[in-house]
Amino acid sequence: MIKGIDQQSIDNLCIYNYPQDIITKDNIMLENLFLNHDSQSSKNKVNDKKTKAHLQEFQIDNPIPHKIKNLNTITTKIGDNVIIGLIFDQDDNPRDYEFFFKELMFELINNEKRCSFIEDFEIENFMITTFVDFRRYDDELMQKHSRTDFSKEKPFNKIFIFGIDEVGKSSLVRRIKTGEYTDNYFTPTKKFNIQYVKHDEKGLIAFWDMPGQYSFRKKWLTGSQDSNILVYMIDVSDQIRFAEARKELNFVLEHYELTGVPLLIIGNKIDLVNHVNINDTDETKKHLDRLKNEIFDYFEFQEISDRKWNFLFSSVKTSYNLENIFQSILDLISI
Numbered sequence: 001m002i003k004g005i006d007q008q009s010i011d012n013l014c015i016y017n018y019p020q021d022i023i024t025k026d027n028i029m030l031e032n033l034f035l036n037h038d039s040q041s042s043k044n045k046v047n048d049k050k051t052k053a054h055l056q057e058f059q060i061d062n063p064i065p066h067k068i069k070n071l072n073t074i075t076t077k078i079g080d081n082v083i084i085g086l087i088f089d090q091d092d093n094p095r096d097y098e099f100f101f102k103e104l105m106f107e108l109i110n111n112e113k114r115c116s117f118i119e120d121f122e123i124e125n126f127m128i129t130t131f132v133d134f135r136r137y138d139d140e141l142m143q144k145h146s147r148t149d150f151s152k153e154k155p156f157n158k159i160f161i162f163g164i165d166e167v168g169k170s171s172l173v174r175r176i177k178t179g180e181y182t183d184n185y186f187t188p189t190k191k192f193n194i195q196y197v198k199h200d201e202k203g204l205i206a207f208w209d210m211p212g213q214y215s216f217r218k219k220w221l222t223g224s225q226d227s228n229i230l231v232y233m234i235d236v237s238d239q240i241r242f243a244e245a246r247k248e249l250n251f252v253l254e255h256y257e258l259t260g261v262p263l264l265i266i267g268n269k270i271d272l273v274n275h276v277n278i279n280d281t282d283e284t285k286k287h288l289d290r291l292k293n294e295i296f297d298y299f300e301f302q303e304i305s306d307r308k309w310n311f312l313f314s315s316v317k318t319s320y321n322l323e324n325i326f327q328s329i330l331d332l333i334s335i
């Protein structure tokens with residue numbers, strides 16, 4: 001997606017790619033793209049006046065299927081300064097998708113108001129929804145089976161990680177992605193931190209790490225759309241904040257659109273809990289079981305009956321249980 005096409009200089013454009021980097025700021029390519037859309041827009045202004053009737057609506061131009069640097073694409077212009085495009089397989093005909101593309105854009109932008117193109121997180125979210133809806137449409141209606149490319153053959157999974165601030169969400173994602181951990185490495189996350197990990201069986205896994213500070217929590221519901229699993233993290237060493245953590249979890253779980261989405265709850269920072277010297281002894285096991293029972297009683301996890309769920313302790317710092325956590329995520333999304 002390219003934002004800012006009404007600006008004088010191509011350098012000022014904002015370019016968003018999903019799920020991989022596919023397009024860079026190539027002047028000739030971009031100028032050609034804009035020219036195509038400019039002629040389309042002027043036609044639309046004459047023929048399509050009715051769509052401007054509602055003031056709050058974005059104008060969505062007729063999509064244009066074309067080749068951009070050998071990529072098989074379809075693009076449309078939204079409002080005055082946004083162009084969004086999709087790239088298809090070489091053997092696909094983008095014209096097959098023209099109608100659906102325009103309908104989908106209209107539905108997402110003007111009916112569901114999924115994106116106002118102001119904040120980056122909205123744009124990221126809008127792109128994932130477009131991507132997922134298109135793949136569903138393709139699977140259901142086009143019924144093509146001979147796929148060879150990565151994104152078709154292998155599934156795509158979105159892992160939505162949330163929890164109040166400071167529990168260790170960003171540290172976990174960094175650990176999974178790079179193997180690294182540093183105390184106090186992170187300042188609070190201020191926007192959606194999206195990291196991709198490739199997995200042999202599961203294809204592309206996108207970790208959506210939410211900001212946990214109070215003022216950002218209202219954006220969690222927007223970010224959670226189309227998730228394959230919810231991962232809720234708590235800090236088990238900070239029991240003073242359990243009430244707050246419980247309230248925020250329940251608020252999200254009550255949201256009807258998320259019913260049935262599997263849930264993994266992670267009790268992080270187990271290394272900080274008194275008396276728990278993590279090793280394989282029976283003594284440790286007893287301590288962990290007792291702590292787990294206390295947490296279950298307090299959070300009333302047993303009441304969760306509308307989805308598959310699991311609870312695991314972890315320490316991102318010492319790597320305790322991280323392999324089991326990754327495995328549990330994979331198991332839950334397979335269900």
Ligand SMILES: Nc1nc2c(ncn2[C@@H]2O[C@H](COP(=O)(O)OP(=O)(O)OP(=O)(O)O)[C@@H](O)[C@H]2O)c(=O)[nH]1
Nearest residue numbers: 165166167168169170171184186188189212316317
């Ligand atoms: N002792 C200990 N510290 C941890 C662990 N995991 C994370 N931390 C520390 O906890 C602090 C917060 O970690 P972050 O990963 O930034 O937490 P966050 O949940 O992403 O916080 P927000 O982005 O504000 O929502 C950092 O100082 C980390 O180093 C852990 O398992 N044990």
Ligand SMILES: [Mg+2]
Nearest residue numbers: 169170188189
């Ligand atoms: Mg963070």
